[in-house]
Amino acid sequence: MTTSTTARIWKPEIETMSREELRELQGRRLREQVAYVHERSPFYRRKFAAIGLEPGDVQGVDDLRKLPFISKDELRRSQDETPPFGDHVCATREEIAWLPSTSGTTGTPLLLPRTAADIETWTELNARAFTAVGIGPDDIYQNILTYNWIYGGMALHLGAQRTGAVVVNAGMGNTEKQIWALKYMGTTAFHATPSYLIHLGNRFAEAGETDQLKVRSIVAGGEVGMAGAEAKARLRRLFPRVETLADVGGVTDVGTMIWAECREMCGGHLAEDSVICEILDTETGEPVAPGEVGELVFTDVVTKGAPLLRYKVNDLTRVDEAHCDCGRTLARIPDGILGRADDMITVRAANVYPSAIDEIVKSFAEIRGEYQVIIDKPGDLDVMTLRLERAGDLSAEAERDLLRRIDDRVKMNFGSRAEIELLDPGTLPTFVYKAKRIIDKRKGESEQDAVDKAAEQQRG
Ligand SMILES: [Zn+2]
Numbered sequence: 001m002t003t004s005t006t007a008r009i010w011k012p013e014i015e016t017m018s019r020e021e022l023r024e025l026q027g028r029r030l031r032e033q034v035a036y037v038h039e040r041s042p043f044y045r046r047k048f049a050a051i052g053l054e055p056g057d058v059q060g061v062d063d064l065r066k067l068p069f070i071s072k073d074e075l076r077r078s079q080d081e082t083p084p085f086g087d088h089v090c091a092t093r094e095e096i097a098w099l100p101s102t103s104g105t106t107g108t109p110l111l112l113p114r115t116a117a118d119i120e121t122w123t124e125l126n127a128r129a130f131t132a133v134g135i136g137p138d139d140i141y142q143n144i145l146t147y148n149w150i151y152g153g154m155a156l157h158l159g160a161q162r163t164g165a166v167v168v169n170a171g172m173g174n175t176e177k178q179i180w181a182l183k184y185m186g187t188t189a190f191h192a193t194p195s196y197l198i199h200l201g202n203r204f205a206e207a208g209e210t211d212q213l214k215v216r217s218i219v220a221g222g223e224v225g226m227a228g229a230e231a232k233a234r235l236r237r238l239f240p241r242v243e244t245l246a247d248v249g250g251v252t253d254v255g256t257m258i259w260a261e262c263r264e265m266c267g268g269h270l271a272e273d274s275v276i277c278e279i280l281d282t283e284t285g286e287p288v289a290p291g292e293v294g295e296l297v298f299t300d301v302v303t304k305g306a307p308l309l310r311y312k313v314n315d316l317t318r319v320d321e322a323h324c325d326c327g328r329t330l331a332r333i334p335d336g337i338l339g340r341a342d343d344m345i346t347v348r349a350a351n352v353y354p355s356a357i358d359e360i361v362k363s364f365a366e367i368r369g370e371y372q373v374i375i376d377k378p379g380d381l382d383v384m385t386l387r388l389e390r391a392g393d394l395s396a397e398a399e400r401d402l403l404r405r406i407d408d409r410v411k412m413n414f415g416s417r418a419e420i421e422l423l424d425p426g427t428l429p430t431f432v433y434k435a436k437r438i439i440d441k442r443k444g445e446s447e448q449d450a451v452d453k454a455a456e457q458q459r460g
Contacts, residue, residue, distance in 0.1 A: 007262070007263055008131050010124075011128055016327050019329060026272065027059070029274075030299065033299075033300075033309065034058045040091075041088055064310070069312050072253065075088055084111060090307060096113040096114070096115060109149070112252065114305045122155055122158075122256060124159075125256075127162035128271070129248060129257035129260035130257075130260070132246075133260055134246075135219075137163065139188045139189045139216075139217070140166045140186055140187050140189070141167050141187070141188070142182065142189070143168060143171070143190070144191060150252065152252055157169060179200070182213060183212050186214045188217065189216060189219070191218075191219040192218075192220060195435050210241075215242055217244040218235070220248070227335050228335065230359040233363070243263070249333070251298065254275060254298045261332075262328060264326050266332065267332030267333050267334030269326075269330040269332055275300050276299040278296075279297075279317065280294050281294055295313070296313040298311050314340050315337045315340060316337065316338040316339050316353070317335065319331050320332045338356075347416065348381060350415055357371075357373055360410060360413060361388065364405070370437075371437060372450065373437060375440045376442065383419060384416075392425075431453070436450040436454070
């Protein structure tokens, strides 16, 4: 859609370097980072000593596999045992300039100490990512992300500002004001979670005000389901005049926009010079074949506050190193995140990724944004029920036809049938982030869990 001659590249010397040069740069930064964490952190010294690893054993990217993995549980333990920061942290108290933390939805929030140098590093990396999306000095960018406590909203604010864009610090929630700002301020770019994006799009469509939007670029991240062609097609129907719908992602324990789609929209380019990415077999921990799906493992070679080496992210994805027309040589994540490694559902012995369900739901214009998947085992067999909201009134005939087409898609994708329930719009709970749409009754979950979670988010 966009030629490389018109699209800007923030740091061409890095983003278009040859794969060999990139590997060389990664190796040099990895060597330095390993020496740095060993010097600064008792946590790393213990982990290295446990396997007899000396910092000098890691000379380049090929030696990455000598390093032990790190899990989130280990970081929590480190923080519990050496409060408040934990001894995995490498910066001194004097060097720490900013103290965001994780949301803590699954336990005590993890502190993410950042030094002044880290703030600068990630402001540049986020500016680079926004530039890839096509956001720059001509834009009014509405940052519809949480600012308080967590890392993302503020870090992305700084990155967008660095590109020269005008930044509106909207924060999350207050849909009426978001809609007012989108119209009144003439917002040309914004960032939101995919569920909120659909919520906003539906609001504009219902009010017949879609034409009043001046938005050219939409950035979405934080959940599965934005990267696929179906998800994009659905968003395109809601925002017909938008040029770029970019999937971005990261894991805040490491960094904010670790990947971002360029205007070619064929998968987010990874910031590989700063965060080395491995895709490993979930069973064996060995690298999968190029292009295969596996678990994402990040090694941060630039952050100084609390750098994480071989951090198991618990996300499933695949990586593509093929040529991109934008000119960037950085590898891409073509399908976004396919789901949490421990979230994959098995229905009648078949693996079902949450993103695959999302794709199906988003491919039907007659279906609204929210949906729910109930997995149960009333007898000997698993039963999957898709609860979907109609976008509007349908004749009995149109409804039968729709049900048949959904049934065909489900059979094609999963190899087995699903029960399908069509509901009135607004029946299902609406989420602003981390949607709870899959309810596995085999694990004792219930519909009420989703209702409670949505209510909690509305209050927050
Ligand atoms: Zn590209």
